[in-house]
Amino acid sequence: MATIESIQNAYIDYVLTEGSQPKSVYIFAKQNEMTEAEFYQFFGSFEAVEQAIWAGFANKTIAEIKTQEVWAEYSAREKALSFFYGFFELLKSSRSFAIYTINKQPKGFTTPRVFEPLKDIYEGFADEILKEGIESTELTDRKFFSKRYKDALWIQFVFVLNFWVNDNSAGFEKTDEAIEKGVNVTFDLFQRSPIDNLFEYGKFLVKNSRN
Structure with a gap:
């Protein structure tokens, strides 16, 4: 059956x-x-089969990383890193299929249909950890921009996926390095920076300036 x-x-x-x-x-x-x-x-359809396989990679990764004893203690940054490392570790066993589906997708800036369910699952996960990060003040709640944080994480994910496809290093060590550097840089942008301080100072000057 x-x-x-x-x-x-x-x-x-x-x-x-x-x-x-x-x-x-x-x-x-x-x-x-x-x-x-x-x-x-x-x-x-056959496309639906491919969509389900990719969505399954994401669901399995999320289920596995959330069983870690230290999961509740992780910061939003550590949870994102855990997902990336877990996802690409899982993908190693299906590398030939992953490359097959990726290579036949049309090039462009829109998300290929085969990745749409995966993207929905990923963004739901990203939303969850980003909200936790903002509530704990690990991340900065910026007006208008906070809602776009998950978009930045999706762009980072797509970048690493394409990097992994072309990675010829032993054990895909360069992909691990790309994950570490990329996710950390992205989360650095989500945290309070000198630009935020400058912006706050500018607002203070405008509010308290004398005509």
Whole structure:
């Protein structure tokens, strides 16, 4: 009997062996001893299968890192780093599939459809840890800009994903370095900086200036 996992595994095996999607759901189902109806019970298309696989990477990473005993004590920065390290560690075992799907996406500034569910999950996680960071005053609550923090983290994620695809270092050590430097720089921008002090001083001068 077909399951979500069995369909995903069969799909991954097919595209990595053939280098392309099956020509039809009928052919794919027949090769894997299931009916079309069984396939459509779980997925509406091959694209939906790919979306679910990527979303699964994110969900599994979040579930695993939240079981860590020290999770509750982590800062927002440490939680973000934990997600990045966990996600790319998990992705190592599916590198061929990841590269296959990434390489066939159209180039551009919009999020490819295959990553849309993953992005929703990631941004939900980012929202959660960023709100915690602002409430604890670890991060600066800036008018208008705070709402864009999660966008900056998504851009950082996409950058690291593309970096990882092209990383030829042993154990992908350079990707680990890119994560550490990139996430830390991003969170440095979220924290209070000399620019904030200058802005506050400017507001003070305007408010207290004499005509």
